[in-house]
Amino acid sequence: RRSKMKIFTGIVVSTKMAKTATVAVERVVVHPLYKKRFKRVKKYHVHDDIGAKVGQKVKFAASKPMSKLKKWKILEVIK
DSSP states (O other): OOOOOOEEEEEEEEEEETTEEEEEEEEEEEOTTTOOEEEEEEEEEEEOSSOOOTTOEEEEEEOSOOSSSOOEEEEEEEO
């Protein structure tokens, strides 16, 4: 059985906060009328126990809320 946990992959953009990383997730969207493909970027505040560096690709998942904006946790560093 598959778990319903949301898992995203993104690139660490900032690590200036204590135990928090800002991760940018990029997705491709198709315009409903004109069918043009374009990129959308959303940033997430992610709890960082591992100590990821800026520029690293990370996999993160939903977790219990740790602050007002922090509801995600880094699972692993890819590459």
